[in-house]
Amino acid sequence: MLMLWLIGVPALAAILEYALGRRAPVVTGKIAIVGAACTFGFALDLLRSVLQHGAVSAAANQLRADALSALVASVVSCVGFFAIAYAYPYLGREVREGHLAAEKLPAYYALSLTFVSTMTAVTVTNNIIMMYVLVEATTLASALLVTFYGTPKALEAGYKYLLLCSVGIAIGLLGCVVLYASAVPFVGGIKGMEISEIVRVAHNFPPLTVLVGTLLVIIGFGSKAGFVPFHAWLPDAHSQSPSPVSAMLSGVTLKVALYAIARIATIFYPGHGALGIFCIVLGAVTMLFGIIVAFNQTDLKRMLAYSSVSQIGYILMGLGLANYLGFYGATYHLLNHALDKSMLFLCSGVLLYACGTTNMDELGKRKHSALLAICFFIGALAISGVPPLNGFWSKFAIYTAAAQAHMWWALGVAMFTSMLTLAVLVRAGYTIFLQEPEHGSEDVAHLLDKPEPDAVVDAPYPAGMMAAIAAMCVLIVISGMNLRVLHHAIDQSVQALLHQMAGG
């Protein structure tokens, strides 16, 4: 029942938002915030109940939630809530300044809520064909959000996003169908779609079918998750969409696609060592390529997007290692990256709001608030894996897992990438927040006494936006503190994956 609420509430809120928001502009956005908050509440409640009583299913076993589903659903709705709450002041100002027509706002909130609804639906579906349908639905719901500003660049990004993801996921459909068809002889045409049934009979499948089907699934859904070389849409879509949408895209849409891969591919690991190796190699290529390209970016949002590509590689590597610590690191990193990167994208939104640009050199010429700088650095250090922040623990688990599996080259690539990440993000933070503004040949000492008149802090940041960022920052710090409840949730998620591998 809770799972139906989880999908239904944001969908209902989307309809209400669109219907009422057009008539009464006063309620625009408020319904969305309430709806997203309720969804977050339901997701936490689902997580609590799953952790206490084990996996639950509903709607004739079409919906099923174990600890992993509930954890990803909580992350999705958490980031969704913060992104929508943040959008309220952010878009409000764009309307006031005339960059955006007020009539477009209800559509924005309705699409955002639909987006959240489709993503939570992916996490709880137990139907392998519906998994394709819903992952494609997340693309469809977000395509118009990417093109929301309607500028030529935004439209170009939306065009690439929709086209590449549709083609990629169509390949994923072929994989799902192959796996479904191999289950049909054992459990019948209707039951064969249920992932929990496939888990039970997976050991009977012909090996070649499994290999073809799973590789198609990894590549197909991987195009949505941003694996190299299927990542071309990602930096464009992330840099051109409104910042709250970038936060959702990077923070959770990539994770939802990865969740689909974890859900389906891990079933077939036993007896197919090649699949794990494929994931590790793809993960290593993705993380290294992503961070190397991130080095060259001058645009903050593009840099963050490439860094997301790189971090996705860690999660994929953790999944490929297929031991307890690997899965633990992957699940934990999934959660950490969702929080860290969404927060960084929200920071970039504040900078864009205040300075009207996301070019890092331009941003460096202005003064910014100390709170924003602290939040940015905490996010940057967390995602680079600096102890004692959350990213360190998840990456450490993945390193240890690689060492346990005697994958020394993978360990080396992962640690090297981590150092590069630190360099890229700290350099960005330094350029934006700490570097003294350049003043040509003028004497610096002279300027220290008498600050430039135009270097004053810009118009104060809206409290709502800063509150959302600060709250996420607190969550980041807390999630690195080895809390028992967090450990329990991740441990149970890993057990769910190991349970799948063992054949149910």
Add this chain to the structure above:
Amino acid sequence: MASSSVMYISLLMIVTSFLMVEWRQLTGAIYTYQAQSVLIALTFALYAHSLHNPALYFWAVTALVSKGILVPWLLRRYVDKVHPVESEPMLNPILSQVIGFTVVTVVFWWVFTNHDRLVVLPSLAGEPYRMNLAVAAAILVIGFYSLLTRRDAFKVAIGLCLLENAIHLSLVSLAPSIPETAMIGVVTDVVISVWLLLYIIANVYRVTGSVDTFNLRNLRG
């Protein structure tokens, strides 16, 4: 009788795929797409008849409604609004046809002759004409070819439709037991994705005055 009609339908499907890619008058390409969708629905009906699987009649109806009526209608609506002639493709027409034809022949021949080895699924062994998979593979390749070599955004959208047709066609061999509800979900996704793509292309045209994807190269690096 059924066997030879499947042969003709398969041949026609490949010919229509070529026409869709090469016909530079977009309205013509859309009509061809419509014709191909009807052929796919016919194939489903033939399979339903020869495999005694009445559920496949339902597939025929879904394919006819979505790809025979809805998608062509959407395509027509947006193409008429913008402009009906494709912008210059990357390759000259003769070279394009030669390359396309060669690639497709090789793929078709390879899948067709290796059909029994490619039968990795028990359900495929029961496929009566041993032809469908090869046709689907050929159409898939033509679809990718169109995505890779065409500059006109509408032609790319038509290429995407072609790709979806190929996958739809392969489903009848791979998994004829997919329930109707799941099939409706898949088809709905396809229709909406084509619609959104067309909507975005129309907006691109409104803002930039062109649907040439060569102009869509501002985002680099």
